[in-house]
Amino acid sequence: xxxxxxxxxxxxxxxxxxxxxxxxxxxxxxxxxxxxxxxxxxxxxxxxxxxxxxxxxxxxxxxxxxxxxxxxxxxxxxxxxxxxxxxxxxxxxxxxxxxxxxxxxxxxxxxxxxxxxxxxxxxxxxxxxxxxxxxxxxxxxxxxxxxxxxxxxxxxxxxxxxxxxxxxxxxxxxxxxxxxxxxxxxxxxxxxxxxxxxxxxxxxxxxxxxxxxxxxxxxxxxxxxxxxxxxxxxxxxxxxxxxxxxxxxxxxxxxxxxxxxxxxxxxxxxxxxxxxxxxxxxxxxxxxxxxxxxxxxxxxxxxxxxxxxxxxxxxxxxxxxxxxxxxxxxxxxxxxxxxxxxxxxxxxxxxxxxxxxxxxxxxxxxxxxxxxxxxxxxxxxxxxxxxxxxxxxxxxxxxxxxxxxxxxxxxxxxxxxxxxxxxxxxxxxxxxxxxxxxxxxxxxxxxxxxxxxxxxxxxxxxxxxxxxxxxxxxxxxxxxxxxxxxxxxxxxxxxxxxxxxxxxxxxxxxxxxxxxxxxxxxxxxxxxxxxxxxxxxxxxxxxxxxxxxxxxxxxxxxxxxxxxxxxxxxxxxxxxxxxxxxxxxxxxxxxxxxxxxxxxxxxxxxxxxxxxxxxxxxxxxxxxxxxxxxxxxxxxxxxx
Amino acid sequence: xxxxxxxxxxxxxxxxxxxxxxxxxxxxxxxxxxxxxxxxxxxxxxxxxxxxxxxxxxxxxxxxxxxxxxxxxxxxxxxxxxxxxxxxxxxxxxxxxxxxxx
Amino acid sequence: xxxxxxxxxxxxxxxxxxxxxxxxxxxxxxxxxxxxxxxxxxxxxxxxxxxxxxxxxxxxxxxxxxxxxxxxxxxxxxxxxxxxxxxxxxxxxxxxxxxxxxxxxxxxxxxxxxxxxxxxxxxxxxxxxxxxxxxxxxxxxxxxxxxxxxxxxxxxxxxxxxxxxxxxxxxxxxxxxxxxxxxxxxxxxxxxxxxxxxxxxxxx
Numbered sequence: 001x002x003x004x005x006x007x008x009x010x011x012x013x014x015x016x017x018x019x020x021x022x023x024x025x026x027x028x029x030x031x032x033x034x035x036x037x038x039x040x041x042x043x044x045x046x047x048x049x050x051x052x053x054x055x056x057x058x059x060x061x062x063x064x065x066x067x068x069x070x071x072x073x074x075x076x077x078x079x080x081x082x083x084x085x086x087x088x089x090x091x092x093x094x095x096x097x098x099x100x101x102x103x104x105x106x107x108x109x110x111x112x113x114x115x116x117x118x119x120x121x122x123x124x125x126x127x128x129x130x131x132x133x134x135x136x137x138x139x140x141x142x143x144x145x146x147x148x149x150x151x152x153x154x155x156x157x158x159x160x161x162x163x164x165x166x167x168x169x170x171x172x173x174x175x176x177x178x179x180x181x182x183x184x185x186x187x188x189x190x191x192x193x194x195x196x197x198x199x200x201x202x203x204x205x206x207x208x209x210x211x212x213x214x215x216x217x218x219x220x221x222x223x224x225x226x227x228x229x230x231x232x233x234x235x236x237x238x239x240x241x242x243x244x245x246x247x248x249x250x251x252x253x254x255x256x257x258x259x260x261x262x263x264x265x266x267x268x269x270x271x272x273x274x275x276x277x278x279x280x281x282x283x284x285x286x287x288x289x290x291x292x293x294x295x296x297x298x299x300x301x302x303x304x305x306x307x308x309x310x311x312x313x314x315x316x317x318x319x320x321x322x323x324x325x326x327x328x329x330x331x332x333x334x335x336x337x338x339x340x341x342x343x344x345x346x347x348x349x350x351x352x353x354x355x356x357x358x359x360x361x362x363x364x365x366x367x368x369x370x371x372x373x374x375x376x377x378x379x380x381x382x383x384x385x386x387x388x389x390x391x392x393x394x395x396x397x398x399x400x401x402x403x404x405x406x407x408x409x410x411x412x413x414x415x416x417x418x419x420x421x422x423x424x425x426x427x428x429x430x431x432x433x434x435x436x437x438x439x440x441x442x443x444x445x446x447x448x449x450x451x452x453x454x455x456x457x458x459x460x461x462x463x464x465x466x467x468x469x470x471x472x473x474x475x476x477x478x479x480x481x482x483x484x485x486x487x488x489x490x491x492x493x494x495x496x497x498x499x500x501x502x503x504x505x506x507x508x509x510x511x512x513x514x515x516x517x518x519x520x521x522x523x524x525x526x527x528x529x530x531x532x533x534x535x536x537x538x539x540x541x542x543x544x545x546x547x548x549x550x551x552x553x554x555x556x557x558x559x560x561x562x563x564x565x566x567x568x569x570x571x572x573x574x575x576x577x578x579x580x581x582x583x584x585x586x587x588x589x590x591x592x593x594x595x596x597x598x599x600x601x602x603x604x605x606x607x608x609x610x611x612x613x614x615x616x617x618x619x620x621x622x623x624x625x626x627x628x629x630x631x632x633x634x635x636x637x638x639x640x
Numbered sequence: 641x642x643x644x645x646x647x648x649x650x651x652x653x654x655x656x657x658x659x660x661x662x663x664x665x666x667x668x669x670x671x672x673x674x675x676x677x678x679x680x681x682x683x684x685x686x687x688x689x690x691x692x693x694x695x696x697x698x699x700x701x702x703x704x705x706x707x708x709x710x711x712x713x714x715x716x717x718x719x720x721x722x723x724x725x726x727x728x729x730x731x732x733x734x735x736x737x738x739x740x741x742x
Numbered sequence: 743x744x745x746x747x748x749x750x751x752x753x754x755x756x757x758x759x760x761x762x763x764x765x766x767x768x769x770x771x772x773x774x775x776x777x778x779x780x781x782x783x784x785x786x787x788x789x790x791x792x793x794x795x796x797x798x799x800x801x802x803x804x805x806x807x808x809x810x811x812x813x814x815x816x817x818x819x820x821x822x823x824x825x826x827x828x829x830x831x832x833x834x835x836x837x838x839x840x841x842x843x844x845x846x847x848x849x850x851x852x853x854x855x856x857x858x859x860x861x862x863x864x865x866x867x868x869x870x871x872x873x874x875x876x877x878x879x880x881x882x883x884x885x886x887x888x889x890x891x892x893x894x895x896x897x898x899x900x901x902x903x904x905x906x907x908x909x910x911x912x913x914x915x916x917x918x919x920x921x922x923x924x925x926x927x928x929x930x931x932x933x934x935x936x937x938x939x940x941x942x943x944x945x946x
Contacts, residue, residue, distance in 0.1 A: 115766040191777060199770045202712060205761040229773065230723055233781035240883065241788070250872050250879045251797075252788070258795035258876045266731050267784065317727055321734070333734050634901075652830050659823035666819060670812045673942050685943055692938040695819075696931050703826045704927045705920075710764045713772045720776030724783030735791055 019636050020590045023536060031590035033117035034536055038124050039103030040432065043425075045128055046095035052135075053087035054499065056080050058492055061456075065489040067477035077473035078145035078159065079175075083134075085148030086179075089279065090186050091131045093413065096421045097282035098123075101197060101221050103432060107527035108215050110206025110545065112538050115199040117588040118633060119192050125598035127189040133602040134182035141174035147471060149268055150179060152253035152261035156245050173246050174609055180243040181605035187232045187239075188601070194228035197221055206526075208545035212306070215525045215548075216299055219306045220285030223313040224278050230317075231274040238267035247608060262327055269320040277316045279413060280380075281309060283420025284351060287373045290427050291355055293523045294370035295362025298549055301354045308347035308354075315344045325393050326400045334393050341391035345384065352381055367521070368442030372423030375450055379415025383408055386461065401471075404464025410457040422449075422502075430516030434532045438512075441505040449498035455491025459484035524552040537587050593633035600626030650702060658702050665695050771921045775928045782932050785887060786939060789880040793944050797875035802944035805870050807861070814857040815937045818892075821850035822930045825923045832916045841906050844919075847926065848899035851892055858889050881940065888936060891929045898922050 020031045032038060059080050063069040072080060102120065106113050114120050137143045146155050158172030201222045205214070214222075242264070244250040251257035253264045292299045299305055321329060321337040329337075355377050364370070386408040390396045399405055422445075429437050468481050475481055519528040526543055527534075528551055547553045604622025607615045650658075669691050672684045701707040706714050760766065793802065828843035862882075872882045902922060905911055911919065 116770065194777070195770050195773045198716075198773050199766050203760040203762050203764060203766055203769055209761075229777045230720065230780045233777050234784050236781060237784035237788070240887075244872070244879070244883065248873060250883075251876050252879055258792070258797045260791075260876075263788065263791065266734075267788075270727060270731070270784075317723060318730075329734060330737075332737070652827060655823065655826045655830065659820065662819050662823075663816060666812065666816055669938065669942060670808070673808050673812075673945065676945070681943075688938050688942050692934055695934045699822060699927055699931050699934070703822050704924055710762065712762055712764060712769065716769075716772050716776045717779075720779035724779045727780075728783050728787035731787055732790060 030595055031592055033121045033588050033590055035102050035106050035113050035120060038120055039099045041124050042095045042102055043099035046092050046099060049087050049091035049131060053084050053092050056084035058496060061489040061492040064485050067482060068474050074473045079143040082145050082147055083143045093279050093417050095127055100424050104527060105221055107538055108218050108525055109209055110526055110542050111204040113588060114196050115204055116196050118591050118594050119196050122594035122598055123189045123193045125595045126185060129598050129602045130182050130186035133605060134178055137178040141171045144175045144179035152264040155242055156253055176246040177608055180239040181608060184239050185601050187236050190228045191232045194225040197225040206542050206545050213545055213548045216288035216305050217285035220281045220309055223309050224281045227274045227278045227313055231271045234267060235271035265324050269323045273320040274316045277312055279417050283417040286420045286424040287376050290369045290373040290423050291358045293521050294365045294367060295359050297358055297362040300357030304350055305354055308350040311347040319344055325396045338391050338393050345388050348384055368439050368446060369423045369427035371446045372419050375419040376416055379411055379419060383411025383415055401469055402464035403460040403468045406470055407457050407460035414453055430520045431532045434516055435513040436516050437509045438505050441501060445498050445501040448501060449495055452491045452494025452498055456488050459487050524549040526550050593629045597626050597629030658698055662695055662698060665691050765917055767921055771924050785884040789884050789940060792876035792880045795876040799874040800870040805865060806941050806945055808941060811941050814854050817850050818854045818930055818933050821847045822927050824850060825926050829919050829923050832919050833913055835913045841903055844899055844903050848896050851896045855889060855892055888932055895926050895929055
């Protein structure tokens with residue numbers, strides 16, 4: 001007869017490696033699987049990288065403040081502007097968004113954690129590993145220097161080898177390996193997060209929370225996760241092709257051996273365009289939560305906000321070649337992409353109008369989060385308009401590779417994403433930490449940042465139209481660019497000052513610790529129902545949702561909001577017996593293994609720099625650590 | 641084993657049947673290859689693509705159980721397939737119809 | 743048998759504590775498979791763009807051994823059958839049958855891999871290296887990544903077999919078998935595409 005496994009014997013405790021249980025104390029941060037702690041880890045790390053990226057920006061602006069600057073030579077300048085872009089995109093804005101997704105998503109849908117808590121922790125550690133790996137390049141052959149988009153054939157050949165003297169080709173190869181392997185590893189973090197959030201949103205909503213009752217922020221998280229899910233594999237392939245080309249002379253992009261450099265551009269921008277929506281949609285979601293709260297009105301046109309977000313996600317896949325108008329795709333392709341690019345302005349415009357509609361006739365309270373929210377609406381509109389001018393192909397031919405483009409994307413990414421993210425910081429800070437940030441200092445931060453930002457990037461429109469190219473490390477006097485470059489640099493230092501104000505705010509507010517209470521802003525969504533900070537299990541009793549803006553409904557609509565006890569969440573990390581003991585809430589246990597699995601990857605990545613035994617050894621060590629981590633992860637007991 | 645109410649679950653016999661069909665279809669594909677010259681690519685290419693699509697669907701719908709499962713699984717998967725086809729179809733079209741290099 | 747809430751269940755049972763009533767890991771696996779469509783789609787389209795660029799090197803007609811690859815294809819297809827029979831066995835609680843079929847799946851997969859490896863050694867000997875031409879590069883990249891996926895699959899199958907030998911797999915957690923099966927079938931359907939689009943059509 002056949003042997004059926006006895007489930008009561010299914011748990012075999014691993015004798016030598018007990019699963020950690022501590023959820024407080026410094027060591028618990030390394031083993032945490034709690035989405036709230038992971039969100040804080042992301043936030044702090046991302047902010048640190050933001051500072052680093054900002055310092056890189058200040059170096060750039062110091063070099064360009066006057067003609068023939070002498071602060072950075074061309075070699076260093078190329079590295080600094082490349083790393084500024086890579087850092088801000090992959091290690092500042094994306095993880096800042098991830099911080100909010102992580103912290104807020106389960107709270108907003110009434111769940112106790114995400115679907116796969118250990119995978120969530122793994123995403124953070126892999127992201128950190130990627131950032132450290134990329135920046136380790138400073139200690140060795142130097143940082144990637146081909147721009148964040150790293151076009152072929154420059155990415156294969158490298159800058160003039162003579163300028164790198166002696167070991168030129170090896171240095172270039174190494175820099176390209178930092179780029180390709182670093183971004184590969186970061187891509188794994190994003191892909192894992194995307195799977196996690198999609199499953200969480202679909203499958204772990206509280207009873208009564210239909211998709212059309214979810215906060216707009218959750219919808220934007222959902223669309224962003226799908227964009228990540230489908231865009232990361234494409235850049236993954238592009239990066240493998242680059243790595244093979246650089247390391248083993250495989251002719252993917254080498255025109256001397258039948259390859260096509262334009263293929264890199266297609267692969268890169270197929271990822272790159274959805275990527276910009278990945279960068280902005282979370283901030284759009286944040287602003288869609290802030291404005292209704294501070295206008296004391298529901299979001300204007302909820303369904304339109306949801307569907308325009310979905311439309312942006314869809315249409316974002318049909319516009320990528322607008323980054324390639326000057327490559328020679330031909331009039332048919334150029335026209336088609338010009339049209340799709342024009343069209344994608346429509347759903348974005350819908351959002352702008354709906355945000356204005358939300359404010360219109362509302363009881364407006366101009367607290368700091370509200371200011372940042374309005375800042376996003378205004379600044380993104382400017383950036384969006386310059387984007388529309390790019391969609392006109394003959395205009396774009398004039399604007400391509402000039403500072404006009406730099407102005408455009410900083411207006412949408414800084415004026416848009418960063419403003420929105422800071423708004424989120426001020427808005428949810430009380431919930432996360434339990435105390436308020438000082439509102440007066442917050443306003444000083446906002447206004448200084450707004451003025452500084454516009455002084456930095458506004459003049460770049462003029463510089464671009466006056467012919468100043470991008471990515472030049474110096475310019476001659478007499479080009480007519482001196483004044484606006486000076487103004488721009490002054491603005492950049494103002495931005496830096498505003499960040500110092502923010503940091504001062506955090507420090508002094510922390511000393512004062514004005515308690516926040518559950519709901520300091522009189523808000524609309526269910527995360528404000530829990531304590532500040534929330535308990536580890538988020539909700540003592542999971543609320544049953546009966547409408548959009550559930551909390552507002554309960555406070556002011558007079559219905560009796562029902563709370564129904566729901567057993568410990570549907571996350572699969574619960575105990576062998578399912579945790580359905582009928583009493584007590586069992587949260588997923590901490591684990592060492594997400595960190596261990598993540599740690600193996602950069603070690604293996606270093607292997608690609610070497611030949612022969614060196615390569616094999618590093619790949620083997622990194623692979624063994626990751627493999628050991630995976631086995632531990634799969635086999636560790638899930639009971640307490 | 642007890643069946644879930646309202647859904648039919650292929651039995652072992654049906655799985656084997658599908659396995660045999662897959663083998664036969666592969667055989668037809670190989671036969672197309674053997675007779676590629678007399679038939680010509682205008683016949684073999686579409687025929688091969690159709691046979692491949694049938695095999696693809698058989699594995700996805702039956703072996704991967706998509707036909708009997710919750711529709712969310714179907715949506716997620718076919719969205720990925722559709723997006724990949726669309727996006728890389730456009731890239732292909734640009735290379736073969738457009739103005740660069742090729 | 744245990745009498746607590748987590749009782750034996752079939753793979754498609756309703757999960758009452760989730761919003762859609764489906765399993766998180768299973769949904770996660772399908773979502774991941776969706777992303778893999780883009781991963782392999784990028785490589786397949788690179789191949790289709792570069793198939794004509796053979797740079798005085800080997801061409802598909804000159805280098806492919808269709809009869810050999812047909813046998814490999816047949817083997818991988820049959821491994822999908824073995825996989826689905828293994829799943830049926832574990833759902834029925836027949837662990838001995840499960841172990842036979844899961845091992846058969848792994849062995850068929852390993853045989854496919856050896857066939858690939860052998861095929862590559864022949865190609866290299868005949869002057870088809872990774873860097874020879876865009877055609878060869880895109881061919882090797884696509885088939886190697888596919889092979890890597892098969893290898894990871896074989897590892898998971900063997901791990902499943904070993905875990906079952908330790909008495910830890912049964913009908914109550916057959917879902918892990920189902921999810922690994924989904925991965926395995928996906929790897930198979932990618933090969934179904936590759937065989938036609940990379941081997942048969944370019945040669946025909």
